[in-house]
Amino acid sequence: MLDKLNPPQREAVDTLAGPLLVLAGAGTGKTRVVTFRIANLIKHGTRPERILAVTFTRKAAGEMQDRSLALLATKGRKKSQVPRPEISTFHALCVKILRRHIKRLGYPERFSICDRGEQEGFARAALREIRVPDATLKASDMLSIVSRWKMQSIEPGVAESHAESDREHLAAVAYRRYQHALKSAGLVDFDDLLLLTEKLFAKFPSVRRDEAARFDHVMIDEYQDTNHSQYEIVRGLALAHRNLCVVGDDDQSIYGWRGAEVSHILRFKNDWPDARVVRLENNYRSTSAIIAFANTLIRFNKERHDKQLIAAKHDGPTPRILQFKDESEEASKIVKDIQRQLGMGRGANEFAILFRTNEQPRAFETELRTAGVPYVLVGGMSFFDRREVRDVLSLLRLAGDPNYEPALLRVLNTPPRGIGDAARKAMVAEATARGETLWQVMSHAGSLGLTDASLKGVLQFRKQIETWGELGKRMPLADLMRHIVDDVNYPRELERLFDDPADREARMAAVEEVVNAAASYEAQRRPERESTSRITDFLDDLLVSGRDESRDKEKDLSRNAVALMTLHSAKGLEFPRVYLVGMEEGILPHKRSLDAGESAIAEERRLCYVGVTRAQEELSLSLALTRRKWGKPRDSHPSRFLYEMTGKADNPNAAGRPPQRGPQGRRK
């Protein structure tokens, strides 16, 4: 095994105890080190389930899982019975910790994770309570402010002192109410998972010790992107045994806007003075022509640890700079370029189109579709923000927990079953008056004076849910879901809502995807888990993995298709041929960063660096000379990063002056 590593990688993999930091540039084999080290620990006698590895994607997790399993399978045990290392994303890890201890914070053990739609409902209610009109502060804007605070571990009680504008002051007041309402409903939002775990560890040292005692080794990939809560959680888990290995690259820290602090990785040696530090310099991913671009670019960031990438591969072609008339030409010519290469026998999955903003892929999607080139848009609209997915998941949730009100309210009359608005209001009022749940009210709905149609709908739905609950005790989850979808005739609901057959088909496919997820969840469950709350466990798992986009990502990338994705979701991945598109001022660097000072530009530069270093063989950087904004074509200016990479001028935009002349490049 150690043959497949270079000497410093081997040193890291062979360091089996104590704090260890691998700080190294892109493509130098950091993730590989984590993977091999897990296998090596197991080989040296560590029980797999005593190892915790936190990784950014499930792709990496799957790889680690496979390697350690391959090692253990030789001992003659069945693969399904082999104990596995705990390989997880931060959020999934926190769900498990909270399930065990959240009671201490005054939340119910069976708390639920609310989805985006529910969050907006609570945010709107909070703003209404303090009489803030939509025009002053929208629910979605309030949520982004609150989310930013939560990611910096700022709790409702102190948010006001962090508010920097009138809007933020209002958001701070609403934050308190929002949080209170969530808690009363037994709900946590996605950011709470981290924040509450941090709080739990801080307030209850015994909880922290219990959780830490589950593992002998803790390993973290992409450590440069940990925020305050994640940093504290990691520290808490490793404090006792001190076997903490973190790997990362300060030049790839791209989540500053979400509260990540690159200082965590840079001060590792201060936190753990006896830490062994390993640096890797050989890049095994990209040709030296690509590495030269990356090195030149990142040197423009002033505050960084100077490190050099040395390409282990051959020279390769110089990255191309493609200049186009407008964004339509950019998309059509690039798709033609890909088509031409597909004609030469290359596989579609060798190509990735990477972009900065969510608006950019649309033109490419249209062209790819017209050209009949298979593609996947990775991490586009969250799977879980799709109406059909939320409907079906709410129905399933009720089978496991009919008292879960947000789900019941969502599907009370979806698909329509005659329960009108008046009936809904009467039931909610009754529940409030009697201190009952909506589900309890449904059992004596006869006394509420509902219309015949409404009452019939209520009683019938109640019976259905009861039956699902019974079936849920013995049926595999996937079968149960299929049963529910049929039982409510969800396909007919889609027919009612969507005229376009293609639309209906896509939505039905999403529903099918949820069923598939249930099947694969049950196939992969760790055998030692008891099955009392499997529906809720499945939903937790799905929500968490869906929100970090990694489950979809892994699946999408295994298809033979051109990958379209944002630079943020490309982190850690690699592709033979990469198109980094929209290399223009205002896109990359993003317009929000232009007036936000040097550190904001530096983060954009790191993002560009991440993009460049995804390419293994060929890199194309493209820009459009005009781009439509609100339907009107506007001139755009080449990104300063192009000048920096090509060394054509010494940072022409440093003084805020837009470049007048495009960079030299082949014009297509």
Ligand code: ATP
């Ligand atoms: P990133 O910073 O993008 O996350 P990384 O440092 O995690 O990159 P890996 O993804 O682990 O790098 O490795 C990059 C590529 O180099 C992979 O294809 C990996 O298999 C290969 N690689 C790593 N180390 C070696 C080695 N010693 N010999 C051959 N190939 C290697």
Ligand code: MG
């Ligand atoms: Mg990596």
